[in-house]
Amino acid sequence: MSDRIxxxxxxxAATLVKDPFDxxxxxxxxxYDGDRxxxxxxxxxxxxLSRNSLDRTAAFPGIAAAIxxxxxxxxxxxxxxxxxxxxxxxxxxxxxxxxVEPRYEVFDCLYRNGRDFRHEPxxxxxxxxxxxxxxxxxxxxxxxxxxNGLAAFRVAVRKGYEGLVAKDASSPYIEARSTKWxxxxxxxxxxxxxxxxxxPRGHRSHFGALLLGAYDHGVLRYVGKVGxxxxxxxxxxxxxxxxxxxRKTSLLADPPRERGVTYLxxxxxxxxxxxxxxxxxxxxxxxxxxxxxxxxxxxxxxE
Numbered sequence: 001m002s003d004r005i006x007x008x009x010x011x012x013a014a015t016l017v018k019d020p021f022d023x024x025x026x027x028x029x030x031x032y033d034g035d036r037x038x039x040x041x042x043x044x045x046x047x048x049l050s051r052n053s054l055d056r057t058a059a060f061p062g063i064a065a066a067i068x069x070x071x072x073x074x075x076x077x078x079x080x081x082x083x084x085x086x087x088x089x090x091x092x093x094x095x096x097x098x099x100v101e102p103r104y105e106v107f108d109c110l111y112r113n114g115r116d117f118r119h120e121p122x123x124x125x126x127x128x129x130x131x132x133x134x135x136x137x138x139x140x141x142x143x144x145x146x147x148n149g150l151a152a153f154r155v156a157v158r159k160g161y162e163g164l165v166a167k168d169a170s171s172p173y174i175e176a177r178s179t180k181w182x183x184x185x186x187x188x189x190x191x192x193x194x195x196x197x198x199x200p201r202g203h204r205s206h207f208g209a210l211l212l213g214a215y216d217h218g219v220l221r222y223v224g225k226v227g228x229x230x231x232x233x234x235x236x237x238x239x240x241x242x243x244x245x246x247r248k249t250s251l252l253a254d255p256p257r258e259r260g261v262t263y264l265x266x267x268x269x270x271x272x273x274x275x276x277x278x279x280x281x282x283x284x285x286x287x288x289x290x291x292x293x294x295x296x297x298x299x300x301x302x303e
Contacts, residue, residue: 002074005042014182016185017182021182022148023166026167027167029107030156030161030164031161034083037063037104038078039104052296056294060104072113075113077133078107079105079142082095082103082104092189104140109133112132121172122168122171168180190274191269193270195212195264196263197261198227206236206239209225211225211256220266245264248263272288
């Protein structure tokens with residue numbers, strides 16, 4: 001049997017829905033706040049790839065080593081690299097800043113010892129995953145919250161999770177965004193494109209706030225600005241990253257009427273927490289959490 005997995009996958013993505021629900025034949029898992037990673041084990045070789053196919057193996061050597069130690073000769077896992085706070089809630093900021101040892105929450109198994117499971121139902125893939133991975137150390141199994149979807153959502157709210165992901169237990173693995181996986185958020189958090197920055201004021205150095213955008217049917221729209229969540233090191237490193245991207249005009253279809261703005265080519269993606277969307281589709285009370293290198297700006301859309 002060859003140690004080579006004969007394909008590479010595009011991660012299955014969940015569709016956002018507004019309200020929690022309960023449906024027969026569905027399961028409900030914790031929604032994690034981390035980096036989506038697909039793990040390939042091919043003999044002694046392990047590769048951790050982001051959702052946009054960047055090789056992240058060197059970034060998470062402990063997780064790669066734990067996967068290498070698994071008994072299967074070939075294994076393809078899908079999951080999320082996360083960092084937990086003291087209440088065991090995943091926090092993107094902790095992962096971004098390297099403050100906590102990361103763990104790999106595995107929620108799917110697509111290939112094992114020469115067999116392709118992508119077209120099998122989730123129930124079988126979960127059984128194969130549990131047998132292949134177990135749950136210890138840096139490798140964990142995605143938590144099921146409750147059998148009833150409404151009860152699962154209440155658990156997510158009580159525990160302070162980002163949300164839940166509901167999955168049709170009979171569905172195959174679909175390499176695209178699908179309605180067979182649905183996500184319901186407890187806390188509003190999403191990715192946005194950095195399209196500019198304002199001049200600093202007072203004691204702030206480098207820049208004041210970041211201008212944010214997202215694509216709406218191919219058109220880049222302004223969604224607001226964020227001026228909180230930065231430490232001094234981030235202000236400096238972000239400012240350095242901005243300089244090659246500076247441009248005289250905005251690519252936004254609806255740029256804000258504001259002075260002292262430096263516009264940027266839409267190349268960087270930020271993770272933003274926020275209270276809600278306003279009636280005019282702007283972010284209310286946004287907070288910067290960190291940069292995302294695992295998502296292309298063109299894939300940042302208004303859901």
